[in-house]
Amino acid sequence: MEIDKVYEDADDVLLSSERPPPSSEFLDSFWISKSSPSFQASGTTTMVHLQNSPPENGRLGGFLPCLEKEENGIEDYDPCLHPPEKKRRLTVDQVKYLEKSFEVENKLEPDRKVQLAKDLGLQPRQVAIWFQNRRARYKTKQLEKDYDSLKECYDKLRDDHDRLSKENEKLRLEVESLKGKVPGAEKQSLDVTNSDDPEPTEVPPHTSSISQNVISENVMVIKQEDANSAKSDVFDSESPPCADANLVSLFQPVDSSRVLDQDPSDFSQDDEDDSCRILPPPCLPKLEIESYEDLNADTCNLGSSVDDQTFWFWS
DNA sequence: ATGGGACCGCAGATTACTTCA
């Protein structure tokens, strides 16, 4: 690729001018290790960031200031006289190496940091920064994935709810029409459609199975997502141990018909149970995409706010 | 035992720069 070529060329240029004198064994250790053929063979040496290490910058400035002078190949280096060099990106090989290391362990112990820095010809500080940024990027991506999967889950449940609502209405009309045709069955049919009945209306088996299928499918989505997240110590170690349980309980199979037939006053009862219901009440209007977050807060969050949900994942 | 300072690493926010369409 063109970019790599540019970098390689640039590095080749830097090679002769930036390489410290061979007399300094100590400094040599901060360049490409002889045991790292992958970086040596490419002809691309270090991508030492030359802009950093302003002396006034506390810890950073404290990192081997003398070394940086020599690494820059500028003996009389003076940040006041010499403007800092432009920021340069790490080479593809360096990034690959770091990525592999990140996959193994996304936290960086001091020894490992030094070793990586040696292998890559970078400063330990650069390695640490790369890992910090990488963790941040991973976390962002993970949040996006979580959002997408939850949204998908929600959309499926909403579709299911709509379908069941229509089915319920259809059955209701059927009962009404039959009621008119069968003399003397009026009282019986009234019992069937009595919404004040404290016991839940029996749901046709096929309806129940539809609901179960959709919900179990959604649980699969969530669990799979969680399994994907298992790679991340950031995600795992920082998620509450009960997160999985929360998600599962969140998607506990709910008898949709109960929700659909439920008297509005029933929502005030048994608050703890109802707070776990994920289906919106039947009186809700058709949902628009922009209202997703609000609804999400009311349904999928177990009554928690969006902020609480963030806490959920990362606290 | 305990309080305080120094040091360190981290997360999150932000900046500065590069690359590309």
Added chain:
DNA sequence: ACTGAAGTAATCTGCGGTCCC
């Protein structure tokens, strides 16, 4: 050539943990 968006290296800030006195 110019420009805006996206990506990323680096910086800044605040916080918590550890060590030492």
